[in-house]
Amino acid sequence: MNPERVAVVGAGAVGLTTAFELATRGVRVTLFERDEPGAGMSGRAAGICYDAYAEDIDVAVADRAMERFRELDGEGDFRFHETPYVFLAREGDDPAISALEEAVEQMQRHDRNVALVDAEALDSYSIQTDDVGVAGVCSNAGWADPKAYIDLLVAKCERASVEFRFGTEVSIRADPPGVAIDDVVTERYDVVVVAAGVFSSRLLENAGYPVALKPYRVQALVADCEYSGPIVYDATDESYLRPHPRGVLAGDGVELAEADLNEWDSTADEWFVSDSLDAVTHRTGTAPKLARAWAGLCGATPDRNPLVGEVTSNIYLAAGWHGHGFMWAPAIGEMLAQQVCGENVLPVSFDPARFEGTESFDVLDGMVLDE
Ligand SMILES: Cc1cc2nc3c(=O)[nH]c(=O)nc-3n(C[C@H](O)[C@H](O)[C@H](O)COP(=O)(O)OP(=O)(O)OC[C@H]3O[C@@H](n4cnc5c(N)ncnc54)[C@H](O)[C@@H]3O)c2cc1C
Structure with a gap:
């Protein structure tokens, strides 16, 4: 049976998609975002999408996500750029x-x-x-501008009558489920979905439910040059690039260490910019000129599978993407909405309850070849 009222926390790619999918199932959804939509990591993503996975569940999720991206191509300003x-x-x-x-x-x-x-x-x-x-x-690959996806989903949520509460930071209340604003006013909901990206761990821990999720820092840049080739991942130097309207978008710079959620650096390091421009020159034969560079956080889990499902009665979590959260968002949002509405569609390998939440583990990168 569908819940009547659901609060979704976080207006990134995952929270917006989940809010929209719930609203289309007749649920009254309130979407809380402390900043503005896309202000978290979704606005910093490279937007690379593919189904090149080796595990069956990853393949199924990626397959469905790619199908959705293609269906959305041409809606508003959203484009899915087919690219090997x-x-x-x-x-x-x-x-x-x-x-x-x-x-x-x-x-x-x-x-x-x-x-x-x-x-x-x-x-x-x-x-x-x-x-x-x-x-x-x-061959089943491409890229999309994450900001265009966010804008499209905001418009779709609006049309589906999702209530927006942007600029509102919340904390989580459990038993019964709800959200608290300024830790003072508590609003009760039938279900709360925590889609606050890497910040989800802090929200749930403060509510008394630790989860096995650690942030790690990654970097990317856009450079002006002539490039119309494929998306490339070089497993030897662990760098990637994709075509961009200005030339290329390139990244690597993964720090395999836990970042501090309170004190992480959102500007790119000099070594990263220099190494990445060299990598672009090496692979494309062009002379790229830096347009902009930035850093962001990705979420790691002990087994590199995400945490998607119920954490405690009617409190759901969707986080821990190892750098794949944008490309999976259309499928994860759909699956999570189905689950919240009583269909049992989420795989046990994503169940947050498979971990205690207090275990120690090392951060392992997501963009590797053996998954
Ligand atoms: C440089 C870089 C490149 C990347 N490239 C790719 C890529 O090519 N492909 C790919 O699939 N993924 C990529 N990723 C990963 C991708 O960005 C993330 O996996 C994805 O955006 C996660 O989406 P999300 O909705 O879960 O989280 P977010 O987009 O981070 O959204 C969470 C939202 O919750 C809000 N929030 C947090 N706390 C609260 C609170 N207490 N109250 C209210 N709101 C709150 C935040 O403000 C934020 O807007 C990249 C990441 C980076 C940093």
Whole structure:
């Protein structure tokens, strides 16, 4: 049975999608956002999307998300730019080469349109391939501007009569579920969905429910140059790039250490900018000029699967994306809305209750080849 009133906390890609999907099922939704929509990590994402996953549940989620992105293409200013995703390992990097070969085999076993190719087969892709040992080419891939997705979902939520409470920071109350504003006024709801990104752990911990989620810092930049090639992930130097209206958007700079939620640096490091521009020159053969650079936080879990499901009675969580939260948002929002409305669709491997929430674990990157 559908709940009557649901509070969603966080107007990022995940919270907005969930709010919209709930509203289309006849639920009265109030969406709380402490800042403005997209002000969290969704507004900082690179917008890369693909279905090149090796695990069956990841494949199913990615598949559905890509289907939704394509359905939304052309609505408002949102565009899904079909672009192949080339992931490569350099000659001599034997561990990366083996991991890539194994990953492609598993992707193919899951019926993904992913080919294992050598450097010569990449000749038509307008990238430099002299150093490539082996590569995977994923055809079901593309990119979208995360801000355009946010704007579209805000408009869709508005049309679906979602109540917006932007500029409102809340804390969580459980048993019965509700949200508190300024820790003073508590509003009760049938269900509360916590989609506050990496800040979800703090919200739930303060409510007495610790969750196994740690933030880690990542960086990206946009550079002016001529580039119209594929999305590229170089597993040897762990960098990526994709075409951008100004030239390229490139990233790496993952710090595999827990960041401090209160004191993290949102500006890009000098070493990152310099290394990334070199990586773009190396791969595209262009002379990129920095337009802007930034840093953000991603959420890690002990097993690199996300935390999506009920944490305690009628309090749901959706976080812990290991850098895949934007590309999964259309599917996760839909699945979470179905679950909240009584359909049992979420996999046990995403269940937040699989962890105590207090265990210690190391942060592992999400954009790797062996998943
Ligand atoms: C540089 C960079 C590049 C990335 N590239 C990609 C990519 O190419 N593809 C991909 O899939 N993912 C990418 N990601 C990851 C992606 O950005 C995240 O996984 C995704 O945006 C998470 O969405 P979300 O809605 O869960 O969280 P967020 O977008 O962070 O939204 C959470 C919202 O909750 C709000 N909030 C927090 N606390 C409260 C509170 N107490 N009360 C009210 N509101 C609150 C915040 O203000 C925020 O707006 C990238 C991330 C970064 C930083």
